[in-house]
Amino acid sequence: MDSSIKGVYERAGIIRTNDGSIGSLTMIGTVSPAGGNFEEPVTQSTLSTVKDFLGLSAERAYKRFYPAVDILISWSRYLKQLAPWFEKNVEPGWVKRVEEMIELLHTGNSIEQMMQVTGEEGVTLDDFITSQKALFLDMVYLQQDAFDDVDASAPLERQKETFGLVYELVNRQYKFQDKQAARDYFTRLTGLFKNLNYAHPDSSDRANYLKQIQELAESVT
Incomplete structure (x- = not known):
């Protein structure tokens, strides 16, 4: 066999x-x-x-996280192999940033597992913010709406622009007074970003959502 x-x-x-x-x-x-x-x-x-494995997750499907590919068990041996192509055709440093975001997802999952045992009071504010960043990345970049004309497919240029914005947002140094403030911020940010994903390229709606996202981010940094 x-x-x-x-x-x-x-x-x-x-x-x-x-x-x-x-x-x-x-x-x-x-x-x-x-x-x-x-x-x-x-x-x-x-x-x-x-050389590439996409693992489907019943838990993600149950949560209506689509596509239900679990990044925590999925992997690719092509990322480093194709690094020169990404450096030339996407942008310099692309592979390094992708690896950083994968690490964020794993770290966020570890914190989430800890909170299921200890509750939110069992983790520090910094750890809680990290878990919120990981959830934000998952919600706005790893998930797509197959029933939406714009979000159903993502051309390379859009992937690059969206990933760059997500990367910049999760690497900001935020100043939250408590965990509730952090949760409220990332909930609002996720909502705006999902609307951005639905907006047609070069539309006034897209420009407006980009402006709102930047203003929201600057209000807590």
């Missing part, structure tokens, strides 16, 4: 077609381990072969 799975996936990559031209073949497979057991042989054989 192991060799057959590897044989299938190893067909992906750069190939030469029958007419001699060069093309690429991307293969996407699905594995549904019984009971969510990732240790069973077929799943392990698949994970040891592929």
Whole structure:
């Protein structure tokens, strides 16, 4: 079973077609381990072969976080491999910033798990702000609305602009008096950013939401 799975996936990559031209073949497979057991042989054989894994989460789907891809268990071996392309075609430092945001999501999840045991009073204000930043990143960048004409797809230029703004907002040094103030701020910020995601490019609505986001951020920094 192991060799057959590897044989299938190893067909992906750069190939030469029958007419001699060069093309690429991307293969996407699905594995549904019984009971969510990732240790069973077929799943392990698949994970040891592929270079990219998107793990779906029933918990995220239950929360209506779509697409329900769990960043905490998903991974890609292409990020560093394609770093030179990102540096040239997206912008310098792109991969480093992506890695920082992935780390933020993991840190935020750890704090969230702690709060489920101790309550909010069991974490510091700084940790609480970090968890709010991670939730904000998840809500406005990792989630999309497939039923909205604008948000259903994200061209590269929009991804770059949106990610740059999110990165700048989560790296600000905020001055909150307490956890409730932090929660209120990120709730308002998330609402404005979701509306921004729905706004058509170059529209007056988009410009207005960008202005409101900047004004809100500056009011607490």
